Amino acid sequence: MSGDYTIRHPRMDEAKELACVHVKAWEQAYSGILPEAFWNEQAYERRIESWRQMLADPAHRARTRVTEADGEVVGIAQIGPPREDDIDVDHELYMIYLLAAHHGSGAAAEMLTELLNDKAASLWVFKDNPRAVRFYRKHGFEPDGAEKDLGEEENDPSLQGVLEIRMVRG
Numbered sequence: 001m002s003g004d005y006t007i008r009h010p011r012m013d014e015a016k017e018l019a020c021v022h023v024k025a026w027e028q029a030y031s032g033i034l035p036e037a038f039w040n041e042q043a044y045e046r047r048i049e050s051w052r053q054m055l056a057d058p059a060h061r062a063r064t065r066v067t068e069a070d071g072e073v074v075g076i077a078q079i080g081p082p083r084e085d086d087i088d089v090d091h092e093l094y095m096i097y098l099l100a101a102h103h104g105s106g107a108a109a110e111m112l113t114e115l116l117n118d119k120a121a122s123l124w125v126f127k128d129n130p131r132a133v134r135f136y137r138k139h140g141f142e143p144d145g146a147e148k149d150l151g152e153e154e155n156d157p158s159l160q161g162v163l164e165i166r167m168v169r170g
């Protein structure tokens with residue numbers, strides 16, 4: 001991995017830092033896909049609250065990793081139990097985000113390895129997110145045919161037509 005990157009567990013008091021990366025990465029990656037409401041001030045405030053709750057729980061901290069570069073959090077990743085029972089895996093990758101300036105650094109692969117090693121897992125990714133799909137393929141994930149429309153999932157007409165596909169590593 002090039003540069004000075006540290007992969008570590010998050011600390012309890014880092015909700016703001018993690019929310020900042022979360023919302024910034026959404027803006028960088030999804031501005032052509034999702035409405036701006038996903039990364040406005042209210043979205044950021046909601047993320048802070050959500051991260052506060054997660055970081056207060058040692059079990060959540062144990063299955064989360066951050067990437068630090070030059071003393072700043074620049075990436076986050078989290079696994080958990082799969083949200084569907086129609087697949088035979090013990091883990092789901094809930095999120096992996098690296099700020100765009102750090103894409104290609106190897107830090108995302110490092111977070112993935114720390115969380116999962118080579119274990120079987122599933123994940124959901126936007127169909128129209130070629131960089132992430134390629135990254136997951138490199139790490140052994142393949143689409144399993146499951147697909148959902150975020151608009152229906154969230155019952156939000158503004159998200160109609162935004163498709164997610166499931167990728168699985170056996």
Ligand SMILES: CC(C)(COP(=O)(O)OP(=O)(O)OC[C@H]1O[C@@H](n2cnc3c(N)ncnc32)[C@H](O)[C@@H]1OP(=O)(O)O)[C@@H](O)C(=O)NCCC(=O)NCCS
Pocket residue numbers: 025029095096097098099102103104105106107108109124125126129130131132134135138
């Ligand atoms: C997904 C993510 C964590 C991967 O980390 P990364 O450092 O970018 O990953 P890598 O550089 O190791 O791999 C990306 C691959 O996609 C390729 N790629 C880049 N742009 C691409 C494009 N438009 N189409 C297809 N492949 C593309 C890269 O060349 C690289 O493949 P290679 O190593 O064979 O050359 C990171 O890009 C990210 O945080 N993206 C924004 C948030 C996101 O989409 N998260 C996933 C949500 S499900």
